[in-house]
Amino acid sequence: MLDLNILAEQTVDMPEAPYHARHFIDGVFADSADGRTSERVSPSHGIVVSQAALGSEAETEAAIRSARAAFDDGRWSGLSGKDRAVILNKVADLIEASEERLAVIETLESGKPISQSRGECGGAADLWRYAASLARTMHGDSHNTLGEDILGVVLKEPIGVVSIITPWNFPFWILSQKLPFALAAGCTCVVKPSEVTPSTTAMLGEMLAEAGLPAGVCNIVLGYGDPVGSLMSTHRDVDMVSFTGSTAVGKRITKSAGDTLKKVALELGGKNPQVIFPDANLDDAADAVTFGVHFNVGQCCNSSSRIIVHEDIADEFVARVVALSRKVVFGNPMHPDTQVGAIVTEEHRSKIDGYVNDAVAAGAEVCLGGGVLDVPGLGNQFYQPTVVRGVTPDMPIVREEVFGPVLTVLTFRDFEEAVALANDSTYGLSAGVWSENVHTCLAFSRKAQAGTVWTNTWMDGFPELAFGGMKESGQGREIGRYGFEEFLEVKSLVMRIGRTRAPWVKTA
Incomplete structure (x- = not known):
């Protein structure tokens, strides 16, 4: 045996029963139509931590339809930045109040220490609050030097329906690097967590509902990359895919998303x-x-x-x-x-x-x-x-x-x-x-x-500073203003003031 500092003692109470994780589609929590489920056995304790609904194409299609309808009718994108920020800040409060419950499940599902789970889950509230501030301060540009009869305005509008696919290593933190920023921009979302660590994402669905997020604005589908993640990456009603995971899977998503020319944001591997x-x-x-x-x-x-x-x-x-x-x-x-x-x-x-x-x-x-x-x-x-x-x-x-x-x-x-x-x-x-x-x-x-x-430091991070990689570590950025703008489209609006344009066709 190595001379190591090994601790076997336990001080945190175990949950009384496995957590039942369900899909969250169009504002409703539901099991899979075919009744299929998956179980997660704790890598550290060998107990069943959670039983999760196992999604199919049917649940994924329903979630995408819901997100599409919610975006197209403007129930979220049409709100003021202030109104969106109010809900995001309510979610942040609920996250902080639920820190211990989230941390215990995340520790048992992932094997990470409870102290790190507490920091990850509770600390994620800061990402939601920062995203809320961006919802209120988003703005475009104006150009009044194009001539006395022309006014140019650059608008920044939500990109649309975003598929968010997250990994098992930081399931709640990485979700919070993506979802609140997409919501702050006015997008609607379909989320798939890793099948290894589904529970904290399902718990977030409960908080979104309690905070008053309109039905369909965020939908959660639990299950495997095939078929759930695959359909989320290829469906024509999805406008963008935000994925964190392995470089190999990121490359496959880029290829499959290319058939419909979706925007793809990738946070992949590193050898730092x-x-x-x-x-x-x-x-x-x-x-x-x-x-x-x-x-x-x-x-x-x-x-x-x-x-x-x-x-x-x-x-x-x-x-x-x-x-x-x-x-x-x-x-x-x-x-x-x-x-x-x-x-x-x-x-x-x-x-x-x-x-x-x-x-x-x-x-x-x-x-x-x-x-x-x-x-x-x-x-x-x-x-x-x-x-x-x-x-x-x-x-x-x-x-x-x-x-x-x-x-x-x-x-x-x-x-x-x-x-x-x-x-x-x-x-x-x-x-x-x-x-x-x-x-x-x-x-x-x-x-x-x-x-x-x-x-002269390592891994200090702040919501204000963008995160992402070069080369095969990914494309695009997360968090910070640059990460927020990944979820926006730029539209130029050119307005002529008065009837000053000379006719192109001579009529006399």
Whole structure:
């Protein structure tokens, strides 16, 4: 057994019965017409956490029809920004009041620690409030320099019906990065959460109804990518698809959506580097690296799964990260002190282990971990904190998204090599740089091919700042004003003042 900080104790009460998640279509909660359901067994506790309706084409068609009708008759898009903001703010209040209920279910479905679920679910209210502020402040442009008889106005209008497809790793937070902004813009929506973590999205449907959202404005269909997500991505009555998930699925959605020329916004994978220069504060950097790779069990698109360390400090820095990783609290997700919980499925745990084993077979050195972790009373759906050195840039463990608590270490000699290694990836989601020299940080930030660059920190985020990636990490942006404007169409309105236009056809 590794010398790790493993916690098996539990302090949070378990639910008395599985949660019953239902579809929410046209303002009505319902089971599937054919009665089909799916069960989610907790990866950390082995109990049935939820029983969810399993949608088919029938439920998906009904949800899309409802969203289409709600958009076309203007029951939502025709409201003032103030009226939409009032409802969004009510939802935010209900989210905060429901934080514990949401967090318990999310922890049991996903395996993440209860403290992180509380932060994710309760903190999502801030996204709803910020979106509400955008609903009231949205505006276009006017141009009064086109001539004394011409006034030009640029309008920003809701794009229409939006399909929102969300993943299992941050089910409530990622939904809240999309849905309130689409609603603030005046769009109507059809939402499909991952079949692995459906419950908090279904619970949000209850809050939307209580807050007074008009029927049909947001519809929730539970089920698998095929047929539910597939139909949501191809249906002619859908104007836009917003998807977060794997790059492979994102590419398929882009191809299928192309048949109807839908707008597609994608937030996909990442293989995010942190570059540590010799003059960095090594204590701060080591702590941030440890957090970056172990947060959410490493099942995070923003995971800092590869570090690029100057060769002069590599040994010292890796030793610091290994020492800190031994102190991270792994174990029972239902204890507030736990920092790293269970892997979401057995299949994913095996995939993580495969990356590590293949790297070792290719000559890499495991400095810490590298195997399944048994937690007393909870089983072996956990993975050891793992640090791997001696890797080369061409290894799959360095190039592909492992999505687990696995850190790889590369070294560099000078600034140019550090930038080259950081950008040597098909992904471009996030990057980090550690140096006490502001010029080094700025120069790296300008050259890094990433949608977000953190300097002397990692994973700080704010509703005001857009999030999204370059290259195969996606297209479009979420949150912030730029993320809000993804859900808007631009229309130019040209108005002639008075009868000043010379006739084109001569009549005399």
